[in-house]
Amino acid sequence: MTTYIIRRLLLMIPTLLGMTFMLFAVVRFAPGLTTGGGQFSAGIMQSRQAQKQEQQIMERRLHLVDKNGHPINLVMQYILWLKSTCEGHLGTSIVYQEPVLTLIEQRLPVTLTINAIAMAVIYLVSLPGGLITALNQGRLIDRGYGFFSLALYSLPVIWLGSTLLGFFANPQYFNWFPSAGLHSTNTGDMTYFRYIADYLYHIVLPIVCSVYGGFAFLSKQIRGSILENLQQDYVRTARAKGLPESTVLVRHVFRNSLLNLITLTGMSLPGLLGGSVIIEQIFSINGMGRLAYTSTLSRDLPVIQDLALVGSVLTLLSYLAVDICYHLADPRVIYD
């Protein structure tokens, strides 16, 4: 197993190189490269000379030109970027004039909280949902659940999000929730629990929006794998030897059905950090999704590159984690 993991980790390197180089090339070929000073620090006040100087420093920092001001070709640029990344230097944002790591540190907590709570709620509903619908296959409850989860899945989040905002965060109708922001103004004199509660209260609507579309797919998958397992020989054996139905369901069927969930869960792990651009845009949350989106729009090269790097490393690691968990959960699965 150890050899397998080491081999997989080594195989990851070429994929990672491919991913980052591809992104590197795509981003640098894009017209409208930002090299001028930051949006906030630069200004009309600066002289032409100073602006030009700043641009030159920026170009050198991005490895676009060498010390003498000659342009460097793409492959060399990539190698230089790779070298400095491997040495542990993540980039510095051009727009925000801050290290990318700091930006991620600022924005990750809120995205992670929203996504983790949303995922927990989705699983808490979908697991029993899938089980109940599978056991009542074809009955009213099965069809009703299927109908409603698909109907929810079909509701566009831009509609529901902006409608929720318009009705429940609006002094004209129900002013129950804040329309933007993550904290109340008086957080200074709150106790720790009060602070957490206030924080959660601010992200209720975004969580609702991330949750409601997720039931359909997961419940359907669980239902399918339970139905498949119910027809297996071992279930007949378990029933034949007189086990109570609940034991058959929970200990045999449900446990084996959870195997399929490993893949699904593993694949959704990188998404936890991604954040939904749309939801963050609607509720004005400065999370990871919005960071990626705005830096793409403003061609903030270091941010795009480093976010993509972090994203692809996490994706590849969770693929590996899925395969390892599969082996741990089902010893029949052996990798050579």
Add this chain to the structure above:
Amino acid sequence: MSSIELPMRHHSPAAPRSPLRLALDRFLANRLAVAGFIGLCFFVLACYGSLPWTLHTFNHQDLRQALEPPSWQHWMGTDTLGRDLLSRFLLGGAISLLIGIFSALVAVGIGLTVGLVSGYVGGRLDALLMRGVDVLYGLPYILLVILLRVALVDRISHFFNALALPHAQGLAGIVVVLVGIGGVSWLTMARVIRSQTMSLVNQPYVEAARATGAKPSRILLRHILPNLIGSVAVYAALTVPNAILAESFLSFLGLGVQPPVPTWGNLAASGVEAINPIHTQWWLITWPCVGLTLALLCLNFLGDALRDALDVRTR
């Protein structure tokens, strides 16, 4: 009163029923799917049947009638520029459905080819293609669409201008969105087709075909492809609503098809902008979103039923 009446059958039980017939029966037994199909037919007829009218009126402005609520004259009301929302809604529906269907076709075309080749040939080529898919999975698709739009819109609209097509800029925007969405949707398709092809290649009948000296092209097209039709249909059907949704997201971010050419996505997006605490112009956001939701609902029911009907696993 007779209690031993046998259920009527349309064909004798002795007659062997083809898999297609079985699937069709299962599909028709699903009332939601049939309802979805009928609903979809209704949308297609309404949106495409009204094209001769909507193509002329969708951009007709009358500022004196700006922001009118629904009335007998304008069934869905008018927008900020006094354009009739009904004709924009119908044309927007036609374009949204077009984007959905053609994105799915692009995705099926690329995904099927890559998946088939990768699964059939195997070895180095397979490894290379699948690493390629991994690499593309890593690229954020919004970035891809932005770049496509920057790089291609002008060239395509020049091309359309040369063909003397009206609304060349808008049409170019549609093509870019369509290619962009299709270009990222084929990845899952390729993976699914690849794994299925790999299991089919080891079937005895494929071995038999190879033993009789059939060429790879014949084996792929006559023996493997027909067995993949089910999953292709299911994935294509599920890609259509996702593509329509993706277009609406892109429009919301201002990266989709650009006004004045309407889609349900950009109509909804401009409706969101019209929400403000002073005046609620509900019709601006409600109609396109209702259209979007109903169409997605129909398509999802259809795709779901197709999966149930064609998937042997859950029978």
